[in-house]
Amino acid sequence: MMVADFPLWPDQASSFAKDVDNLYIFLIILCGAVSVGVFLTIFYFAIKFRRRPDNEIAQDYEPPKLLEVMWIAVPSVIFMGLFVWGSWLYFHLARVPDDALDIYATGKQWMWKFQHPSGQREINALHVPVNRPVKITMASEDVIHSLFFPYFRTKADVLPNRYRTMWFQATKTGRYHIFCAEYCGTLHSGMIGWVEVMEPADYQKWLAGGTEGSMASQGEQLFQKYACNTCHTNDATGRGPVLAGLYGKDITLSNDTVVKADDNYIRESILNPQAKTAKGFQPIMPTFQGQVSEDDLMKLLAYVKSIGPAATTKGTPQ
Amino acid sequence: MTTATLHDVRLSGASTSRNYINDEYGALSWLLTKDHKRIAILYLLSISVLFVLGGFFAMMMRIELLTPAGDLLTSDTYNKFFTLHGVVMIFFFLIPAIPAVLGNFLLPIQLGAKDLAFPKINLLSWYLYMAAAIIGLVVIVTGGVDTGWTFYTPFSTQYSNTHVFGTTFAAFIAGFSSILTGLNFIVTIHRMRAPGLTWYRLPLFVWALYATSVVMLLATPVLAITLTMLMVERTIGVGFFDPSLGGDPLLYQHMFWFYSHPAVYIMILPAMGVASDVVAAFTRKKIFGYRFVAFSSLAIAFLGFLVWAHHMFVAGISVYSALIFAFLSFFVAVPSAIKVFNWTATLYRASVSWQTPMLYILGFIGLFTIGGVTGLFLASLGLDIHVTDTYFVVAHFHYVMVGGTVMAYLAGIHYWWPKITGRMYPEWWARLAALLVFVGFNLTFFPQFILGYLGMPRRYHAYAPEFQVLNVLSTAGASVLAVGYVLPIIYLVWSIWFGRPAGPNPWGAVGLEWTTASPPPKENFHETPVVTWDAYDYPAMMKAMGETQNV
């Protein structure tokens, strides 16, 4: 660990750590100046105008009313600036780059499980390559957790029954904390781990170590195991929609509303298929609620993604 | 007429024979009292006990956090302690502290009324509070609760094995107590003001209590229904926020924070009211920008309802609604800034007395400022992602709640102690305690800002070793703070018997409460006062004093 003796902030190990720290430092200077200013002013006044025999009665003095206008207007303008700055950062953190490396995370009491597209699985540890955007798709198996990477200055709550995504781009190799930041029960403080940022070559080497095949291929096996392929055939003859090229597209439902076939749609369509049936198909698919684990769901999702349009139209990520 | 009435400020109330304390005797005369002053005393006693209890949990946590490993308490015990610390301090201390003790005692007197509009309901509020407190104590004794004071689902409804039902039920009942108090205050302020006491002649403490009551009335019912839904879900096993039925745990958070964010203002607004009264009394000056300060209380009460989801920026709300809430969150800081600047400006060319209440309030202004500006860090969306759910948040709200509310509560207790008991507290000890509280507080909570930015999450029983130095500092500060809190309990109790008799107006302050005897008679005033002067009209009073040679 490269911890200085008495650090005031953690290492800047991601592409936006510096941006977050800049806003932080700006706010410290601004707010420090205001706080110290208020402290000094009140103590200066309290001493200078302390009660003395010749000062039993306060002087009949009213400061100019213009002051009121000033200290309403000036903070308001500063706040607008802060709002814009903070929101710019927030959008930056919410907008996942297209070429990000997909990693899947599951939170459960009290561990973090990560799966790599190539099939590696790890618990309370995460290996990522340096200088490459990494997108994490997350769900919880039980209560709400929060995946927190302090050295990357980012975190996101992990919810049951819903996928969320977060991303970061590590800029420095090393070993950094992973914390759970949303209280989740007895061993909340033990739901911690390490993220290992590696040189791309080392990451490739690490990936090559024992695996049961890529997530997508494991998903494909599950696709056959659960007999999904009997209805979701590769041509339009099946009783269910063709899944190839489906991911990310707009789908018209039986009630004529249009939804996007995103992570959460795929998830819901597996667990509760009749909730949003595609137009032109009978709501005959059985539910898989309680039969597919979160890990397997993510593999199925990876498989559906792998046969999505991105697989054919978009080039290999840089 | 002005001079005549202000003249009374110094002269009336000389007769101390009959007052609300010695008017009747016996336990029943207290337990069945409808006198707002006696009910305030009942609250004072019960709240003090619960404050000590909440402080005990805090101290145990601080001792546990001396070392990185979780070695003193088990994880479960630690989790229960931080939950109980939060529940006890928020629902049983901070929310009722200033309104139910100081507000109850002083509101009718400051209005020149004989009592609150609904004395029986006032007593009922206290019984509800006690019922809630007793349920809470039963929960604690029989095993506690470990959900955090926020009771987030689905942990609270489906995973926790502790007394979630009992605790939420206690909070529910305490909520009713708070609603009834707020209702009583609003009706009293509207309908029971003394002749001549127009809105702009009201002390700012009354304005603050009015704004507080509005928040109590409009926010608390939503907590009540939310906790009811939670209790139902916990009892029948499925329910409103259950993800497996398609329910959304974030909806619980929305509804919870619709109450619990405004609840922050229930805790801080009365503190601001105390600050205004104390600043005026110890500078002998009208508060600069009286109307701005008065209306900023109402502005806070209103804006406070529009910002709740800033507790949920990483929880999974839509990015666009996060923008709305962040924008509004910045603007709730404006009225607080108005107050701070106006208090500061009031000191200019004032006659500042360094007596204990003023010491607390000077500390309050500074610490509240720090608490307020660190809120800007949390409202800045991109930065909030990093610091939310860390010790930064813990430090921020302790600066507001302890540096703000508790300091102001102590200021108010000292300021009105002579009125409540008729006795002066020992000034030297009181100043020492104020100093200890200030130093101990900063030592406890300032390191936590740094800890938070370094990434130490909240509610951690064990932590990474590099966080230890700051945690040790924090624990050291907590022990100083504890001494600072124990001292007033001792000397205030001592002063009831041995304190110097105070007389009706020991501070030379303006206000209806200082025109009646200390302690006040049962009916507050021997005859209904007629108000002809503005709040904090010190120049007029000083002139009156000069004329009667009665300094």
Place this chain on the structure above:
Amino acid sequence: MSDIAAGNEHHHHHPFLQHHFEDLGQQHEASTLGMWMFLCTEILFFGGILCAYWIYRVMYPEAWALAAHQQNTLYGGINTIVLIISSLTMALAVRAAQLGSRTWQLIMLFATLIFGSIFLVVKGIEYSMHWHEGLFPGSHFTWHEHPALANKVQLFMCFYWGMTGLHALHMVIGAGLLLWIIGRSWRNDFGPEYYAPVEIMGLYWHFVDIVWIFLFPFLYLIHGVHHG
């Protein structure tokens, strides 16, 4: 100033004037204002669960329509009318108190109590039907018609029981208060000078009526069931 002191001595000492009020007018204003404040909290109390209801209704329109279709519109409709009648009789009871007619007061208060009780009995019948149909949420919940929507129908039923249950609880409390008011009315406590308790009772009762005015269409009458 002496003028005012003199004024203070001229209270007409009505037996129900509390010591800390100047006169009955102030007391009446304070108590109705207090009741309105209380109703304001009630609006937000029911409003909270309504907000949750609407969030899910927008999220799951089919399930909501399907589940509302299971409710017995006839019973719900009868109850709505019954409650409106009871509101009318309550309003007339307040009027009788204002006009000082003890007989009409008692008749109207009794009528209100009876219609309120009819409402509760009908509600009880509905509850027992739903219970036997397995429509109570929890481990015994049964639903076969449209299995894919079972969970969300159960979610709706949580709201059905929760909202009507809270409403029924308010009705029961209201009936208890009515009994107390009837007792005082029997003792001839009320008249044109002093009728605040009857008026406050009325405010409460009408509020409970308003809640039902919204619950009826929300829980019984959602259009849009597509049987597929």
Place this chain on the structure above:
Amino acid sequence: MADTHHEQLEHAPHSHVTGLGVYFAVFFALAIGTLLTWYASTIDLGMWNTPVALIIATIKAVLVILFFMHVIHSTRLTWVVVVASFLWLGVLFVLTFADYLTRGWAMK
């Protein structure tokens, strides 16, 4: 003299007695509203079913508040209290829906 201190306050209970006709008229309006809302639910109004039900219910509630609860003859303060409660309820609805209705919006 005792009554002049309270700005908005008249001294006797404000005893406006509403006429019987008004009470019965409101009652019939409420009954018709109930039938109407039931009838509206049985026919397909497209997207208008929900708004129609809401509008009828709101009109009924307003009638009860104004006439049965005497708000129409009450002090300004009572109006403020009534309006404020619905305003705050509106805040709860609008800001909560602001989250749910924009969750699906894509990030550009």
